[in-house]
Every structure is written in structure tokens, then in C-alpha cells.
Amino acid sequence: MIAQDHDTPGNLIFDYDQANTGHIQTDEDDIKDQFPKRDYLPLPDVSEMQVIRHYTRLSRKNYGIDTGIYPLGSCTMKYNPRVNEDMARLPGFAGIHPHAPLSHAQGALEVMWDLQEALKEITGMDAFSLQPAAGSQGELLGVMIAKRYFADMGERRTRIIIPDSAHGTNPATAATCRFQTVTVHSDERGNMDLDGFRNAIGDDVAVVMITNPNTLGFYEEHLQEITELSRKHGTLLYCDGANMNAMLGISKPAEQGFDMMHLNLHKTFSTPHGGGGPGGGALGVRSFLEEYLPVPRVVKRDSGPTFDLDYDYDKSIGRIHSFYGNFGIMLRALTYIKSWGSDIVNVSEAALLNANYLLGLIRDIFDVPYDRPCAHEFVVSTRRFGEKSALNMAKRMIDYGFHPPTIYFPLIVKEALMIEPTETESKETLDRLAGVLAAIAREAERDPSMLDGTPHTAATGRLDEVMAARHLDLRWRPPKE
Amino acid sequence: MNYIPHTDAHISKMLTTIDCRTVDDLVPEQVPRAARLNLGEPMSEMDVASYIESLAAKNIQTKCFAGGGSYDHYIPSAISHIVLRGEFLTAYTPYQAEASQGMLQALYEYQSYICLLTGMDVSNASLYDGASALAEAVLLAHSHTKRRGVFVDVGLNPAYLQVLRTYCEGADIFISDTINNDVACIIQQTPAFDGSIRDPTHMAEKAHRNGSLFISCISDPTSLAIMRPPGEAGADIVTGEGQSFGIPKSFGGPCLGFMAVKSTLTKKLPGRIVGATQDESGRRGFVLTLQAREQFIRRERATSNITTNQTLLALSATIYLALLGRTGLRSVAHTSYRRAHRLQQMLHTRGFRIMTPGPFYNEFLVETPRPVTDILEHLRQWDILGGVAVDDHRLLVCCTEKNTIPDVETYARGASMQ
């Protein structure tokens, strides 16, 4: 039987300690230098075959895009082309030390330069930094730059406006930079409420952070007014680009009025999410903010080696990465963008089509809080099925072999399911997903308690998160400790 | 290449279902339309691969004697075979624990390994890189002590110091020249930027007497196989760069920031944390826990804004540590140590002044008898990356187990040629 599990199912790697693993022993006590040494290294010795079996077994308890549709809203779980992986593993890239002489790293610098140029074209921004290692770090960099910009202007601004539909990172970022967050509510069409915005904006507002399309899956319809009002008060407009998959070739954030934005390379440009990273959070700015970008910056020279790293920017914010950012992710993103070329607009168009089609198939099963076409994702509410129904239905989906969508987000929709199918899923898959949601809804209607304790067919049953948080068990300990 | 599965027939059927003529109808008129993007012609997989390969061919890979935060340790083959499994590679943050048990268990094992190596109580499930992990530790210390100063002991990687300065400016924290009662934490790197091994005990005591936290920052964590763990020397927080654990140098990223703390600081840890629990029938399982610390719940009161971290690299590190075990990791550390000491001796007898005081691990700083650029240029002809130029006359040299004895001898000869 193929699926037979020869090991004890619950084993940790630490349970396999073996005396003889085939490692070559070294002389233990040949270090004569005087420094505080370790008595004993409590790591298990495990044979290579056992390691491979252990982690292969674990991989089979995990769901990925390669397993099936992964409609996690706001995460853009599109297919990750394998050629990208091969490119990132080319020895000419993977083997380059960050302190290699730049004459030996011209190809790497060209990758960064080409990616910056492509991102400028896609967003309309004037300059990019590729240093941020993820979207949240891009955002942090953006707010740090805003803070420095206003300090340079001799202005003390203390507030940042954020709509109530925003990702939690936005207020967390504002707070990290010691700004006060002002929350503006959403209106009945799911836009940022314009009256609320008018009340909130003022000369002490440093930044307005907007996710476009927002987390309800809607393009902001009041951006023009918001931009005008922000300009009047000298406030910077920041675009959280988490949802850029809805705008490739359709609209450029700089032309919408944004002064700065980050992109999530791992979302929009198909780099694998790796179970939670690595990502890439490139930050783009308009020209008046360019001099604040972190150093070193990749530049193109007329003489000598074509590409160079330039540290010489007096106003630069400094640096936010040990080296130059997640280079391997940049490389995958560039490979993806080059594959598509100017046709990349097809990506967003298909993402929009898929989301609206799926919404059309399931809109009668659930409550739709805002009645308008969505962008690349949408939010429905399961509230008609009662409390905890979003959780229960999500867990039940696992029994049907589907990864659940994002649940209970955005916070402003009760019992929210936030669904992002992405452009790489076929019509047949969307039809099947809609069918499964309909089947689960029928189960919930018949007997809501049927969904309690689901999933039944996964690696474990419903896990007790309360127990996990109250009785912390965060690591293995050697028996003798 | 085209990664969209629809045929024209599908598209028109789908548009009919949603009662729409074109996709453009789905975009509100208020959204300004972009002109067609200028990104070149689409490429086939074969064409794009040959284009990217042509860029890779412009890089020149040599034998590596450079460290300074990125280390050329050997990467066992087995790692990429596991990491490339689609179930791991193409998953995301394990919000749905029951569909993510594989990665969650691997992260629990990662946290355990980091604790075992550092001698600390609790580890998170990774941060971006060594530099930002240190900056996050400072934010933690500030939030814990409510103090605004940071004292940095000499020997910190200058890039880390730059990152720290940037984060500090954003968070209204300042770098203090003295240890006074506004100092939230004292930072000491070991092995330091110049490779020297520090005994943290003294600084840790100083910090605690002052009511500050002590942060120990590790440069090459393979050193932890032989050094006394900082947790035993009084560290409150240990951070570092885990790239040495089976992660390619890849021009400096992605790498792996790690952070471990004493149990009193558990609830202040930034980033994801995995915990063990049970399902209804008492089977062990793993979940993301203590999530109320995190931005998506606590928003402006979160312990950090971090969201996506470096999970796949934490998995690489876990497999690396599993494959090497205590025997293998000690062997890596011993060999790296011995090769570096051998090279240092050889350079010393050839007129290089040793600038690293006291015991060192696998990196050392030398004052070069001739300009650093000359020496690096000579070594390049021998197919050797000779180290990190700290300035015109100082060179930071590093050895790992990959630098064979003949390579070490070639280095010494090449570096002393006029």
C-alpha cells in the first residue's frame, strides 16, 4: 500500500536519535583556545534516509496550491511556475556571495535593475527599492520615509488615516513608527466613507494608507476626492499593494494619485509562498520621495561595469536589510514578468473574471454584504447559518479536499468568508468549488451540528486552540532537562 | 508563457453567467485606465529560461573566503528535495491548522532546534534576516522596559547597525553612548564582526544591574555547536542570521532571521509562534498560537507589524540540522574553526597583521601589507573571493568546511604575491 506509514505517526524528529548515522567523526578536543565552550550539543543524530522519510511524511500532511485550489482571500495563491524555481537555483545566482566584487555580480544586479524598471512600468511609480523582505516591511519602510520627509519639512504630523477594512499590518506599522491611527469607516458601497474621511483629514495627518482594491474586494470609488483633499493638506497617499493582482495593466497606482506603494512580489508575481515566506515587499515612490529610499541602490553606469551599487544618497533613510533584500524572490518575480511581457494584463482580467464568476455562482447561498461587482476577490457572510458558521464551514471544506478561504476578515463583515480564486484556476475548478460550498450549505441547513468538530478526514480533527494558548508547549525538550 | 487555463468559449460562458459583456465592465469608471504596458513580448518557458540563464552567466562564482553575515557552508542535497515538495513550497501561512500539520510540525521542530542551540526558552517561527531580527529585538526591549535607549557594544556588523539606526529613527528610539537608566537593552554580537568570540557574561551582568535586557546577536550560528549557548550566559534575547543552516548565499537573500527569548518575554515575541495542542480525540497536533500578539488581531497594539516571514527557510534550516545532528554540526564547526586558524597563521607569517583580538571562530580581520584591492585582485586570478574589504587596508577573511587545505594554501600564496 502506497500510503502506508512505517513510522509512528506522531513522531518528532527528536524521537529518532540514532547512535550511528554514517557521519564522519572529528577529533573533539583539539580546540585549545580559551573561550567559554559548550559541554554538550543536544541535537539528535538521525540518518539521511530517516530525515527524508520524516519530512516526506510531514509534507503529506500539508495542503498547497499544488494539491488543489487555495482560495485564501488577500493572499493571491496562484500557480507557481516551476521554471522560476529552476532559475533561482542556478549556481550563477544561488552561489553568489553578497560581498562578491560587483564585476562578478553583474548578472545579479541586472536582475534587480530589470525588475525595478518593470515594476515602475506596472505601477507608474518613479523609483523602487527592492530591499523590503515582505509587504509589511515595505509598508514600514514607506511610513519611515514619510516620517523623515515631514521631519525634513519641519512639520510635526502625528496621525495616519486607515480605513476599517484595512489589513492589521497598516495600523501596526503606523504604531511602530509612533503615529496615531485614525480609523475611517466604510460606506454602504464598501468604499472608504467620504464624510468620515473629510472629518478625519487635517494638517496633522502624515499619511493616508489605502489598500486598492480594498479587502472587501472593491476598487475605491472616491480616490479622486481623497487625493484632492490629501493634497490640500499636504498628506501623503500610500497604496498597500497587496491586491495588485487586480490592477496589472488595468490601472497604475501612481495615476490614481498614490505617492508611494509596496508590492507583494510573492502574491502578484507568483513566487511560492513557502508556507509563510519568504516574500518580497518592493517599495515604489514618486520622484519627490526617491532620495529617501534605502541604500545601497542599484544604478546603471555609462562606463566601467554597467551596474553598480550606490551608497551615496545624503537623505537616504538608511538600510532595512542585512544585504539587498530577498534576491531569490526578485529573480522569480522577474522570470514571471518576462514570461508574460505586456500580456500581463491578461492576469488581472482573468483574476477579475474568475472572482466575479465564482461570486455569481454562490451569491444566493450566502449573504452578500455589498451588491456590486468585485475585483479579484470578494467577501460573503455565512451569518444566516449562525454563530461560528464561517469557521465550521471552512473546516468542513477540508473534508471535501479544498483549502478554506480566509475567514473572519475583514473584521467589518460578520462571519466573513473572503475568497480569492486567482486567474490560474479553471472554470471547472470554480464550478466544483461552488458545488462544494452549496453542499456544505445544505448540510448546515439540515443540521448545523453536523459541521461541529470537522474536519474528519484531515491529519487531525479540530485542534484545540484555547488549550494551545493556555498551556504553552512551544518546543521539544530533551528528556533529562 | 500563459498560466491561464481558459479557452475563449469558457470566457464567454463565464461572462454570460455574470451578465457582463467584457471584463472591463467590472472595473468602475472612476478607476483611471492604464495605457498598454511596455514590458516586451511574452516569452516561452524555453526563451525565458535562456534569457535568465544568460544573466546568471554574467555572474562569476569563485571559491569563497568571504563572510560578514553570509557564510559558504556546504548544503546537503537532501534539503532541496524536501523543500521543493509542492505541499511545502506552495502553501501559505498555516491559518488552517488541520490542512497544514506538516509545516506546523516542522516549525515546532525549528523552534525546538533554535532553543537547543541558543540555550533559550522560546523561539518564534522566523523573522526576515539577521539585521531586522536584531531591530525587532530592540523594539521588544523598548516595549518591555519602556526605555528609549540602546547601547551597542563594539563589534556589531556595520550593516546591522545601519538597519538598527533606521528602525530606531522610525520608532523614536536612540542609540546611546553610555549605559544609563534610559537604556532598554545592551547588544553584543558574538562571534563579533571581526570574528572574535565574546564571553557575554560580563555584559549581561552589566545590563541586568542597569535594569536593561541583554541581547546576544549571533553572526554564524554554526559557532553555537562549540560556543557556550548565550542563554547560559544570561542573555534575555538571542537573535541572529540562520543562512548558515542550509540556505544558499543567493546574493544576500532570502536569508533567515531567528529570535529566541527567556520565557518571561514570550508574550512580547514578534512573529508567528507554533504550539502543540490536541484534537478532540486527544491526538497531538500543532497550531499557530499566541496570535493575539499579532497585527491581524491586535492591530495598532501588536508586538510587531511582521506578517509573512521566512518559513520555507526555517524548514531548510530544520532539515539541515536534522541531517547534520550533533555529530555533523560539531564537525562543521570544528573544521571551519581549524581552517580559519590555519589560514590566519599562514597569513601572519606572510606579513599580515592580525587585528582580531583574542579567540575567534571562523572569521578574522587582518591588516594587509598592500592595499586590499590589490590582494583581492590577485586572489581573483586564483579563482578566490578573498574576503570582505572593510577599508583600504583591512580585510575580513572567513573559512568554512568547504575551504579545503589546498585552497587555504593557495589563498596564502596568492595573497602574498606582489
Next chain:
Amino acid sequence: MHAAIYYLDTAPWSNSFLKKIFKFDLLVRRYTKDHEWVDTTDDGIIVGITEFAQDQLGDVVSVELPEVGISYRHNDAIAIIDSVKTSTDVYSPVDGRVTHVNESLLSQPELINKSPYQDGWIVKMMPESPAQLESLLTKDQYDESVGNTEK
């Protein structure tokens, strides 16, 4: 000595004194719109969260308490209660100084769920101004506000 200070601190808070000044009995539990309850005793007030609030939060997994001796203004966050999926602030119902915290919540956060009005109390405070207590909600007013929230 200790007792004398105690007396001076609390004298204006004796219930008979309050009853004389205000036309109502502060020994009756009062509420805030943010779902705190407030009991008045001879040595200040006791603050916790209501049955409705604990139910909304779900299983509480940890509580962060303030330091004894710190003064807060009305509506300042004085404690944080975390459940698995949410985190909420407890707000100071009045201006005042924290005199005691319920340390048993640190090891048994579930007391807030099991016994929100008794063992699950959160802080004791010494208010600065009696007038602020007067503006707190009565049970009827609170119940009405909860009704509104649920709409």
C-alpha cells in the same frame, strides 16, 4: 499608621457619605458602554467585564494587568484581555489610581469566563472624583445598550 492613611484615603468613599451627596446607592453595580462593570466599596471601586463581554470574547487565554500605583484617566486602557481570535482593552471607568490587580488571572485567565462578576474581577482602583461614578450606566441602561449593540 497604615490604617490611618487608609481611613483618610477612603473616608469620602464610605457609602453613607456617598449616599448623602448623591441621591443613589453606589453599592449597586454600575456599568460602562464598553462592557465593564463597576462595584463601589469602602476602599474604592472594583472593575471587571460583564457576562455579555466575556461571552463575546470567547475563551480568554491571557490577561495583561496594569502596575499597582499607576494613575489612569477615564477611558485609558488599563488592561488587555486576549482570547484566541481577538484582543480587547479594558478601559478605566473613571480617573483614578490602581490599588490592586487580580493576579490569579495571570495563571487562570479562564476565571473571566467562569466568574466574570466574582473571581474574574480585574482591578481595584481609587477614583479621584465621585462625580464620575454618577455618570456610569445603571443596569437598565447597560442592558439597553447591549440590546442596541446586538441589533
